[in-house]
Amino acid sequence: MTAHVAALRGMRPRDLLQAHPPGWWAGQAILSAVAVWLLLRTVPPALAWLWSGADWRVVAANLRNFAFFRYPLGDAWRIGASLAVVSMALGVAAGAGSRLSRSIGTMLAGALAALAAVPLLAKPLLAAGSSLGELAAAFAPAQTWFAASAVALLAARAAAAAWIGARPSRRGPARALRSAWLVALPIVAALLFGASGGVGRWGGLLLTIVLATAAIGLSFPVGVLLALGRRSRLPLVRLSSVAFIELMRGMPLITVLFMAAILVPLLLPDAWRPEAMFRAIVGLTLFSAAYVAEDVRGGLNAVSAGQYDAARALGLGGAATYRLVVLPQALRIVIPAIVGQLIALLKDTSLVFVIGLIDVFEVARTVVSQAAFLGRFREALAFAALVYFLLCTGLARASRSLESPEGERP
Amino acid sequence: MKVVDRSAPPIIEAQGVTKSFGSFQALAGISLTVHPGEVVVILGPSGSGKSTFVRTLNRLEPHDGGTIVIDGIALTHDVKNIEAVRREVGMVFQQFNLFPHLTVLENIMLAPIHVRRWPRAKAEAVARELLDDVHIPEQADKYPGQLSGGQQQRVAIARALAMQPKIMLFDEPTSALDPEMIKEVLEVMQELAERGMTMIVVTHEVGFARAVADRVVLFDEGRIVEEAAPEPFFSDPQHERTRLFLSQIL
Numbered sequence: 001m002t003a004h005v006a007a008l009r010g011m012r013p014r015d016l017l018q019a020h021p022p023g024w025w026a027g028q029a030i031l032s033a034v035a036v037w038l039l040l041r042t043v044p045p046a047l048a049w050l051w052s053g054a055d056w057r058v059v060a061a062n063l064r065n066f067a068f069f070r071y072p073l074g075d076a077w078r079i080g081a082s083l084a085v086v087s088m089a090l091g092v093a094a095g096a097g098s099r100l101s102r103s104i105g106t107m108l109a110g111a112l113a114a115l116a117a118v119p120l121l122a123k124p125l126l127a128a129g130s131s132l133g134e135l136a137a138a139f140a141p142a143q144t145w146f147a148a149s150a151v152a153l154l155a156a157r158a159a160a161a162a163w164i165g166a167r168p169s170r171r172g173p174a175r176a177l178r179s180a181w182l183v184a185l186p187i188v189a190a191l192l193f194g195a196s197g198g199v200g201r202w203g204g205l206l207l208t209i210v211l212a213t214a215a216i217g218l219s220f221p222v223g224v225l226l227a228l229g230r231r232s233r234l235p236l237v238r239l240s241s242v243a244f245i246e247l248m249r250g251m252p253l254i255t256v257l258f259m260a261a262i263l264v265p266l267l268l269p270d271a272w273r274p275e276a277m278f279r280a281i282v283g284l285t286l287f288s289a290a291y292v293a294e295d296v297r298g299g300l301n302a303v304s305a306g307q308y309d310a311a312r313a314l315g316l317g318g319a320a321t322y323r324l325v326v327l328p329q330a331l332r333i334v335i336p337a338i339v340g341q342l343i344a345l346l347k348d349t350s351l352v353f354v355i356g357l358i359d360v361f362e363v364a365r366t367v368v369s370q371a372a373f374l375g376r377f378r379e380a381l382a383f384a385a386l387v388y389f390l391l392c393t394g395l396a397r398a399s400r401s402l403e404s405p406e407g408e409r410p
Numbered sequence: 411m412k413v414v415d416r417s418a419p420p421i422i423e424a425q426g427v428t429k430s431f432g433s434f435q436a437l438a439g440i441s442l443t444v445h446p447g448e449v450v451v452i453l454g455p456s457g458s459g460k461s462t463f464v465r466t467l468n469r470l471e472p473h474d475g476g477t478i479v480i481d482g483i484a485l486t487h488d489v490k491n492i493e494a495v496r497r498e499v500g501m502v503f504q505q506f507n508l509f510p511h512l513t514v515l516e517n518i519m520l521a522p523i524h525v526r527r528w529p530r531a532k533a534e535a536v537a538r539e540l541l542d543d544v545h546i547p548e549q550a551d552k553y554p555g556q557l558s559g560g561q562q563q564r565v566a567i568a569r570a571l572a573m574q575p576k577i578m579l580f581d582e583p584t585s586a587l588d589p590e591m592i593k594e595v596l597e598v599m600q601e602l603a604e605r606g607m608t609m610i611v612v613t614h615e616v617g618f619a620r621a622v623a624d625r626v627v628l629f630d631e632g633r634i635v636e637e638a639a640p641e642p643f644f645s646d647p648q649h650e651r652t653r654l655f656l657s658q659i660l
Contacts, residue, residue: 304505304507306503306505306507307507307509309465309470309501309503309507310501310503310507310508310509310566311509312468312470312496313468313470313496313499313500313501313570314496314520314521314525314569314570314573315493315496315497315521315525315573316520316521316524316525317493320524320525324520324524325509325520328511329509329510329511332511
């Protein structure tokens with residue numbers, strides 16, 4: 001189609017008209033007219049609503065609830081500090097040459113800079129008479145954290161790149177730094193869990209991101225193990241893997257979440273009563289792992305028998321064959337599918353309201369029952385939708401760098 | 411001209427080896443003895459069991475009956491023995507089977523590092539030396555997909571040699587190659603033979619067999635039909651089946 005359009009582009013108008021029969025041109029005209037009519041019907045009213053129809057004070061007044069809900073206000077700095085630590089780690093990893101960190105880091109740096117700039121829009125927007133100005137002004141308390149995190153990210157990236165560049169042997173140090181964010185995760189956990197009141201108070205975007213990160217991080221290894229279990233020569237391992245995968249894929253997530261909420265406490269000793277958040281992570285992980293396992297299985301099947309022959313002929317054992325030869329190839333094949341799966345998981349976290357958790361989506365549903373903002377569903381839900389959209393689009397774009405591995409040709 | 415010492419103990423001793431895939435009998439009792447430094451070329455029509463036999467020698471295929479002893483180690487279900495044999499036996503495949511996600515150098519270094527537990531620096535030094543031996547030192551940092559078939563097969567030979575095997579098995583190493591690349595691979599194999607490597611080569615390259623082999627063996631329907639030095643094998647075959655096969659490929 002693109003080539004077709006390019007071919008049309010160089011033509012004179014008369015030849016262009018003759019390039020297609022009149023019926024084709026009529027069809028094009030009708031389709032274009034319908035599209036224009038639809039856009040005119042929807043876009044201007046939507047923009048007008050955004051600008052003046054909507055009352056964004058419902059979001060502005062509750063921005064803190066959207067961000068972290070009942071996380072203690074006195075501990076809010078911990079979230080800001082976590083953001084800065086993650087930014088710095090991403091910067092270090094990106095500077096050391098990790099392609100995934102580089103693309104996520106670039107995305108995050110841009111987002112942080114934009115967020116830091118949002119409060120600057122408050123005055124002009126208010127002067128122009130839009131309540132968007134109030135929303136913009138509500139970002140002010142976090143402005144310093146956003147700006148500091150953006151600076152931390154870019155500075156760490158530059159420092160790491162310079163440090164690596166100065167090393168005579170570049171491989172070792174680069175490897176060490178690429179996993180910088182693995183060091184950052186325990187720090188972030190310590191920061192976040194240090195707040196008073198326990199995880200029962202976590203909510204909003206904080207909860208959404210914690211749920212998604214934990215479930216994504218855990219479901220990947222669990223899924224790979226399930227996929228390997230499914231090809232095990234031991235019947236017990238194979239059958240239980242198959243049974244688990246089919247069971248999870250045969251149930252809606254909402255059922256899995258309920259079961260995790262009810263079953264996890266039953267299976268554990270009474271002394272451990274895991275918080276609802278951890279039960280949700282278990283449920284989301286198990287559900288997502290089953291789908292990851294099926295994706296990985298496809299990748300394993302795509303690795304030719306000759307690769308196993310070559311590895312065995314070289315004397316590699318079964319575990320080494322999978323770790324060094326088969327899995328690296330299989331995972332590379334299925335990365336696009338798995339990323340899609342993980343983005344779906346991020347959106348699916350919005351179902352955790354069924355076990356009483358208050359994530360971004362549930363905050364949007366909750367705040368409209370406040371007396372001052374009764375019935376302001378549209379604003380609250382539109383804002384929640386925007387948050388999910390930005391997260392998912394950002395993740396999808398950042399993960400594109402994984403799809404073409406470094407230097408490799410098919 | 412190298413001389414094979416036939417008084418030395420054999421390095422490969424196969425006795426009455428059988429193998430079936432379902433109801434199809436691939437090997438119907440193969441006995442073959444190979445001495446250190448010998449080059450044995452196996453000829454035969456497709457389906458005659460020659461690939462299967464070579465694959466039983468490092469137990470990529472477990473044999474059903476008979477005995478196989480490699481360098482004094484009996485190939486049985488014992489995993490320790492299998493691993494020991496695989497360290498002594500290198501193998502080169504028709505489809506190269508290089509690891510596409512690793513560079514040429516990493517392909518060669520993988521087994522020495524993870525099986526022989528060599529330090530990285532030593533593995534890399536040996537790998538670069540081997541790339542010199544197969545005449546492609548300049549391709550070290552490319553990925554297999556960026557190389558021609560002939561170059562890939564030479565990398566595969568270097569990868570097998572990196573484990574410093576006593577025996578090299580070649581399973582139709584030139585059958586997947588374009589004609590102009592066959593020569594460069596056969597040259598490398600000939601150099602290897604001249605340095606005294608024990609080799610078993612499944613191939614259709616009669617010129618290679620004449621020039622390099624100490625013995626030529628004809629497989630048919632899972633049996634050895636004829637076994638002789640190249641000169642009598644090609645100019646004066648004793649069996650009707652051999653004459654028929656040679657008339658088809660020459």
